[in-house]
Amino acid sequence: MGQDSEKFVYEEEHVTNSRGLKLFTCRWIPRDREAKALVFICHGYAMECSITMKSTAVQLVDVGYAVYGIDYEGHGKSEGLMGFINNFDDIVDDCSKHFTSISEKKENRGKTRFLLGDSMGGAIALFLHMKNPEFWDGAVLSAPMCKISDDMRPHPVVTYVLTQLCKLIPTWKVIPSPDIIDLAFKDPDVRAQVRANPYCYKGKPRLKTGYEFLRISVNLEKRLSEVTIPFIVLHGEEDRIADKSVSKDLYNMASSSDKMFVVYPGMWHGLLYGETPQNIKAVFEDIIRWMDNRCLSRDSRLEKELKNKNDNGVPSK
Numbered sequence: 001m002g003q004d005s006e007k008f009v010y011e012e013e014h015v016t017n018s019r020g021l022k023l024f025t026c027r028w029i030p031r032d033r034e035a036k037a038l039v040f041i042c043h044g045y046a047m048e049c050s051i052t053m054k055s056t057a058v059q060l061v062d063v064g065y066a067v068y069g070i071d072y073e074g075h076g077k078s079e080g081l082m083g084f085i086n087n088f089d090d091i092v093d094d095c096s097k098h099f100t101s102i103s104e105k106k107e108n109r110g111k112t113r114f115l116l117g118d119s120m121g122g123a124i125a126l127f128l129h130m131k132n133p134e135f136w137d138g139a140v141l142s143a144p145m146c147k148i149s150d151d152m153r154p155h156p157v158v159t160y161v162l163t164q165l166c167k168l169i170p171t172w173k174v175i176p177s178p179d180i181i182d183l184a185f186k187d188p189d190v191r192a193q194v195r196a197n198p199y200c201y202k203g204k205p206r207l208k209t210g211y212e213f214l215r216i217s218v219n220l221e222k223r224l225s226e227v228t229i230p231f232i233v234l235h236g237e238e239d240r241i242a243d244k245s246v247s248k249d250l251y252n253m254a255s256s257s258d259k260m261f262v263v264y265p266g267m268w269h270g271l272l273y274g275e276t277p278q279n280i281k282a283v284f285e286d287i288i289r290w291m292d293n294r295c296l297s298r299d300s301r302l303e304k305e306l307k308n309k310n311d312n313g314v315p316s317k
Contacts, residue, residue: 003054007031008061012050017073017094024077025070025098026050028061035066037112037137037295040099042121042128043069045145045213046083046180046201048076052194056116056272059284065291066108070098076199083201084171085209088216092127099128100135112295115139115229116287118272119242120213122146122233123220129229138294139231140287142271143242145213146250147221162211170208177204183240185274186267224250230258232290234283236267236275258294262286 003010009029014022026049029035039060043049049057049069057067072091074080085091103113113136117125122144129136181202185191194200205213233251235244244263251261264283267275271283 003028003058005031005058008058015070015098017090017097019073019090021073021079023070023073023079023094023098024048024050025068027069027102028057028067030061030064030066033064035111036064037066037114037291038103038108039065039067039114039116039291040095040102041067041069042095042115042117042124043071043075044119044121045085045209046075047118047194048197048199050077051197051199052273053118055280056118060116060288063288063292065114066111068099068102070095071199075201081171081206083173083203083209084206085212086170088123088127088212092124092131095124096128096131100132103135112137112298114291114294116142117144118142119269120145123216126220126227127216130223130226133226133228136229137298138291139229140291141231141233141247141250143235143239143244143269144233144247144250145217145242146224147217147246159214162207162214166208166211170206172207173204174207175205175210180241184269186270186279187274187276190270190274224253225255227254228256230256230294232260232262232287234262234264234271234286236269236271237263237265238267239269241269260290 008031012026015025017023041049041053041057043053048071053069057069060067071078073094074082074084102108115125115128115136117139119142122141123146125139125141126144126146129139181191181194185194195202233247235247237244248261251259264271267279273280
């Protein structure tokens with residue numbers, strides 16, 4: 001793919017999920033040095049990892065993080081009907097299985113594990129955390145889809161009709177939707193790149209996909225207090241895709257003792273790769289600083305725990 005540099009090695013692999021579908025995975029590994037932590041990318045709806053999230057991965061691997069991505073079923077270079085989400089839980093399970101298998105490799109055991117979720121990927125990251133609360137060490141959440149804002153909540157009758165129609169025409173592209181690309185990405189060059197990317201879905205949301213968005217948003221909204229993971233949630237002040245008040249609700253309702261909420265004036269939805277270079281630099285300075293600090297605090301804590309074991313006569317392994 002031509003992504004290798006003096007600082008990292010890029011690799012691709014296909015894995016097979018429990019439903020027999022081949023899923024595309026990729027990784028960016030620091031060259032000639034030990035990774036200081038692992039970062040697992042959860043991309044947004046209709047997006048993919050190896051092209052749209054490449055710049056995100058490169059900025060993180062350049063400062064010493066090993067970065068791993070997976071294209072969900074029906075997304076990117078993975079198998080499945082393009083843009084179709086039949087069951088959101090399947091996506092969470094696929095990510096959990098793949099990310100866990102990487103974390104448990106001999107060379108990765110003991111390393112700090114971060115989730116990085118963008119938009120819909122933020123919801124996936126939160127469900128991954130709640131699926132195994134003690135496994136993850138931190139989460140970076142960019143405009144996460146974690147609650148339906150009050151002015152966007154559909155009437156119960158609409159919800160009922162949607163549920164019934166899903167049984168008849170689940171894959172139909174019938175949900176009205178504005179041009180998300182124009183609304184999400186401020187940089188016109190990025191908009192052009194996304195439109196030209198054949199692995200990004202650009203049609204209207206399919207009926208069952210819309211229903212799954214509604215279902216998991218309602219589910220997650222009820223469970224925000226279950227969030228205990230250290231996290232930083234990032235949101236553009238002028239985001240027209242996801243309401244920043246929803247990110248504020250996550251910050252306020254989460255039980256995490258270590259949490260941070262940052263709003264960027266003038267920025268849009270695509271904070272990680274859709275803004276001007278200067279704005280993206282500012283966002284990643286915050287992300288890297290936050291992760292670096294958690295790595296240092298975790299290393300310090302582990303050193304103290306090891307010292308206490310040794311002081312108490314417990315031999316180190």
